[in-house]
Amino acid sequence: MNTKTLRKLEYDKIIKLLADHASSPGGRELCLDLVPSSSLPQIEKMQEETAAAFTRIVKKGMLSFSGCYPVEASLKRLEIGASLGSSELLSICKLLEAANRAKTFGRHETPDEEPDCLDEYFAHLEPITPLASDIRRCILEEDVIADEASSNLLKIRRSISQAGDKIHSTLNSMVNGSLRTYLQDSIITMRGDRYCLPVKAEYRSQVKGMIHDQSSTGSTLFIEPMAVVKLNNDLMELYAKEQEEIQVILARLSSEAAEYISEIRNDYTILTELDFIFARGSLALEWNASRPVFNEEGRIHIREGRHPLLDKQKVVPTTIRLGADFDLLIVTGPNTGGKTVSLKTTGLFTLMGQAGLHIPALDRSELGIFHEVYADIGDEQSIEQSLSTFSSHMTNIVSFLERVDERSLVLFDELGAGTDPTEGAALAIAILSSLHKRGIRTMATTHYSELKVFALTTAGVENACCEFDVETLRPTYHLLIGIPGKSNAFAISKKLGLSDAIIEEAKSHLSEQDESFEELLTDLEQSRRTIEQEQNEIRAYKEEIASLKEEIEKKQARLNEQRDRILRQANEKASQILREAKDYADETMKNFRKFGKENVSAAEMEKERERLRKKMEKTNSHLTLEKEKPRRQYKPSDFKLGTSVKVLSMNLTGTVRSLPDSKGVVDVQMGILRSKVPITDLDIIEEAASYTSKQTRKTSSGKMKMGKSLTVSPEINLIGKTTDEAVALLDKYLDDAYLAHINPVRVVHGKGTGALRAAVHNYLKRQKHVKSYRLGAFGEGDAGVTIVEFK
Known part of the structure; x- marks a missing residue:
């Protein structure tokens, strides 16, 4: 890859970020030397290593390579x-300790743990x-050498300690004895590894010994007394023997x-390579990046890349x-709309992927393998571009x-910019047409x-634009492929306050063809938004249907399980009853024969018969089914808005959303499902306390009892719930809050993956009694909370 393209696409900045994740000089050097490869096996190998390091970091944390310093010299x-x-031996020791840490880190915790491509490095x-x-x-x-490094060193250092003690003892006796009056200070000092005393200069002759030094003023002489010279x-x-012994140890x-x-050289090579690999994995974790899928056909499909x-x-x-x-994509639209960002993202992701780095995009993003990437991207954009700018671009x-x-x-x-628009457009079309005919993958941004028109009328060429919100005068940065971008100059000018007269005058200078083309673009934009809205609604309906289908399947599975259990219990009970009946029959026949042979009184026979009768009645009582209570018949006036009911045919509970019509049919909201149900298929669920608009009511004892409306919280917490559970709870809570006149209310769903928040917002969109909803502001819970306002 040419270095000019790497610099223009800011690949060098990515490499510096990668190097910051390496913890050894060798690993950092490998990061800084990383360049994209065009060999598919090499790219796949590096991507696999990055993915393995990413997985290990997530499972075990980051591996430290501290102590892995160069030891080749x-x-x-x-x-x-x-x-x-x-110091050199200590560096080797630290390197071996780093190898030991890495070896331990590389072991799999369980035998069934999946092996990966890094096992060979650790092995x-x-x-x-x-x-x-x-x-x-x-x-x-x-x-610093330890005393225990050798027995001889320990012996020498003990002798040094003893000699030092003896010298101190001798000098202390002098300091505190006859020489005390001759000393400048009553201390023992050292000069050139020799123990000395600070003697006043005028008493030099009184102290016998060797002079080693004197003070700057000459008033003090540092003398080694003859008694301690030996x-x-x-x-x-x-001390000399100590140094000799240290050299022997070293x-x-x-x-x-x-x-x-x-082995040491091999350890250093492997550790620096592992540091390089784990730096790539750590960077992927920081970016929440994914491994791209590669092809050699030049296909690029970046899914929600950042x-x-x-x-x-x-x-x-x-x-x-x-x-x-x-194979040719032309991106149009106004300035600051994100065209250059889209262009750079495409080129940078290609370079990163071919360098073995994961890309910050969704899984299954696809990248082609290119031998070269050529980019003509200006370092900065200016409203007034001079001829020199055009010349520099053309030279490149x-x-x-x-x-x-x-x-x-x-x-x-901005191909062809910086010169006459007509000539610049013609030149741009010629260049792009030449590349298109040769089948070269090309992406270009332009205003022309x-x-x-060239993209609309040429096969294999596609238009794209960066969406722009005229209402807010801000770009959305979404790239829309298949739709040419509008300049939006008139709409933006009008929004900024330019008079209608001037705008109409400007429109009159447009040719009829240009005006028709802009109207076509407007129609395309409107059609796109309509299709997107319908697709989102269809997607929401599909998710709702899938959720309902899953719920029904779960209920059916539970019913089947209950049915099998009941049948099994019934068979066991029947078998038990048959055994008991056989026992009763055997006992009765036995007694009958006994009563026939013996003279048994009628009273005893009647007593025995009564005992058997009671036993049979007890058995029969277990077989008698509980009589089903007659279901209450309801009138249309029994059903009010918000009444809790049970739909008998569906075995679901819900809330009445409309009064009965002439045919006795009401709307019932059952979780996320809303259906028209006749009142004959409903049972009213009696609640402990009914809704009331009054704040209090009196009981028979004369005391004030709080109504249910006072027990409703202004907030509901859905964190930890599944989307189905959350929607059902939210439905019931909004009914309570609405009837209790609590407005607004807070729905706490947390941030997480965003699935729960999306389910809550999809539900709120369909509620007629909800006026508006928004994410919480700073201090209200931010994106983890939705504020709901009722009509």
Whole structure:
């Protein structure tokens, strides 16, 4: 890819953002060196690695690569037999500890966990734990060697401590004894690793010893008394032995490390590569990006893509198609409408995808693989463009026009601008026509109406525009493919206060063909909005039907389950009754034979018969079905607005929405379902407290009892509910609030994925007693709350 295009499409800014996610110098360097590839296997490999890192970060968190510093210079010194310093050995130790962390992170927690392409990286890591532990045991920090590094070092340092104590003891006796009056201060100091005393200059002859230093004024001499000269010499010898022993320890550790040069070098390479991969995964997580699907036919289908360098709270997702039904897309519309953003998004996503990065768009977005991307995009736009600007653009276009082929993507921003409009339009059409005939995927933005006509009349060329709201004078940034853009100059001018007379005068200067073309564009725009509205309504109806179908299927499944359970229980009960009847019959026959053979009194026989009769009655009582209570017959006057009823034929509860007509039919709202039902198919549900417009009413005891209208809250919380449950609860609550004269009310649905909010808004659209609704402002709950106002 040419560096000029990478800069114009701001690919370098993306790479800098990627490098910020790397935690090692080597990983950051790999990020900064990343360039798009045109090899499909290489691209798919990198995309798979990014996806695997994304999944692992979501499951386990980010893997730290701290301590992974370059050690190649140290390894080369080891190869020639040199001994490393403590800081170099500590760097190798930190690298091995980072490898150990990564090795642990890479292990799967359960045997059935799905393997991924990163397993091979983790499997080849060699932490060399014994070497890392030995270095960490001997070297506490840079230039600090532990006493336990060797027994000899421990012995030497104990001797140093003892020698130091002896020197201090000798000097303390001098400071507190005969030399006290000769000293400037009663302290022991050091000069050049030698213990000395600060002696006044006039008493130099009174203190025997070696002068090592004097103060800046010359009033104080730092003298090493002769009594401690030998002790200081012995101490210096011990310090020298300590350094020799430290070098022996470092040489031993270096020798151990030299045995694993290839493993250490391999660990560093793998860790920097993993850091590079996890930086890509971390960036994808930050952007909520997805893995694109690639093809080699030059098809592009970006589904609701968001330019990553724009504020993600404000950027409007856009859908862009190119290369399937048409290979040339001409985007028109007013300035600041988002044309250049759409152009840059297409080019940047292509570069990012081919560099192994996920793109901030919906799943199943499709990108073609291009060997080159050529872009002619101005760094800044100006109302007055000079000839030099036109020349610079043409120079850039000429530079790549001969090099483009079928595997290239070409992007033009304001093609042909900066010169005479007629000539500029003709030149733009000629350039685009030449690219179109060669089958080169091209996307261009323009103001020229001639290019709109060219797109309308040429096969394989499509118009597009960035939607503009004339009412608010603001662009919506939605890219509408298949519709040419309007300039909206007259509408915008009128909205800004330009007089109708001037506007009509301007229209008179338009040719009849131009005016007809603008009217055609207006009709197309109106038709598009109507179709979009109808499609949204159809989509809502489909979702409602699917929801109802699912609910009915669930109810049918529950009914089938209940039926099977009842039949099973009935069969078991019948079997039990048959067994008991057989037992009764056997017992009766046995008694009959006994009473025939023995002389049993009539009283005893009657007593036994009575016992069996009671037992049979008890059994029969279990088989007797409870008599169904007669259903109350209702009159039309029994049904009021808001009456809670049960629809017998559908086994659903709902609320009366209209008074009975002449045929005794009322509208009943059952959740999201509204239906006309005869009153003969309804049962009124008696509630604990009926609705009343009065605030209070008296009871028989004379006390004031609050009506139900006072128990209705001005807010309902739907968080945690399914969309079906939420709509049913919201329906009942709005009835209560409306009858209780609570206005407005708050519906708390949370932010989440937005599904619950969408279901609430779809329901509110269809309610006739709802005047308006809006999302909460700052301090009211923001997008997690909807404020509903009744008529």
